[in-house]
Amino acid sequence: MLKEYRTVYEGGEGRIEEKKSKFIATVYPIENEVAEGAMEEVLALIEKTKKRYWDARHNCFAYCIGLEQEILRCSDDGEPAGTAGKPMLDVLTGMGIHNVLVVVTRYFGGTLLGTGGLVRAYSGAVKEGLANSVVITKKFGVKMDVLTDYTGLGKIQYILGKRGLKVLDSVYTDAVEVRVLIPVDEVDCVLAEITEGTNGQARYERGEECYFAEVDGEMIVFGE
Numbered sequence: 001m002l003k004e005y006r007t008v009y010e011g012g013e014g015r016i017e018e019k020k021s022k023f024i025a026t027v028y029p030i031e032n033e034v035a036e037g038a039m040e041e042v043l044a045l046i047e048k049t050k051k052r053y054w055d056a057r058h059n060c061f062a063y064c065i066g067l068e069q070e071i072l073r074c075s076d077d078g079e080p081a082g083t084a085g086k087p088m089l090d091v092l093t094g095m096g097i098h099n100v101l102v103v104v105t106r107y108f109g110g111t112l113l114g115t116g117g118l119v120r121a122y123s124g125a126v127k128e129g130l131a132n133s134v135v136i137t138k139k140f141g142v143k144m145d146v147l148t149d150y151t152g153l154g155k156i157q158y159i160l161g162k163r164g165l166k167v168l169d170s171v172y173t174d175a176v177e178v179r180v181l182i183p184v185d186e187v188d189c190v191l192a193e194i195t196e197g198t199n200g201q202a203r204y205e206r207g208e209e210c211y212f213a214e215v216d217g218e219m220i221v222f223g224e
Helices: 035-052 085-094 114-131 150-162 184-197
Strands: 004-010 013-018 021-029 058-065 071-075 100-107 134-148 167-172 176-183 203-215 218-222
Touching: 004 021, 013 114, 021 114, 035 058, 035 071, 035 100, 058 085, 071 085, 085 100, 085 114, 100 114, 134 150, 134 184, 150 176, 150 184, 176 184, 176 203
Parallel strands: none
Antiparallel strands: 004 134, 013 021, 021 100, 058 071, 058 100, 134 176, 134 203, 167 176, 203 218
16 A cells, blocks of 8 residues: 555646637546556547547546556547647656546647647646646545543644544534544654653554545545
């Protein structure tokens, strides 16, 4: 498992114009984590985009699938070889984005852009599309239940706040049980700090592992 990786949470669209040629980048998150299913999703989205822009001269695409970017594909769709799909793919891999498809539609403006112009235009369209999408960093973490008395609660809240860790749930009875999501590589350090801060009074129960991300200040847990 990767400790963290970047991906698209919500797709968007970017538009640029070069010498009257219009380039429209449509960004799609690929949600299917199974390779065969992901490919079916990719092909369906490419076809959907082609139907939407049926009158365009080119619908070039690039996609990165898998936690290790195992599947990397691109297409120039009739543009000179290496001027569209590869530059688009280079943007995705350069930004380290996983499980994403970008289709760039071109409406020809009547003026040839040349090899360099096409590369800049297709790369620029992808960057614009990503800028208008919600790109997140998914982190691999562990749900941890921390049980403490009321005396230790303030110290635990301070430790979690200092590390930017958000509480998922709290249960108040004669004691306090706090559920927190901790990045997997920070678990030992966080628990050691809590143990020291509460003089060894806090108790822990390790829960499930999952990916999570913060989106607009809200914690999103994936796989639930």
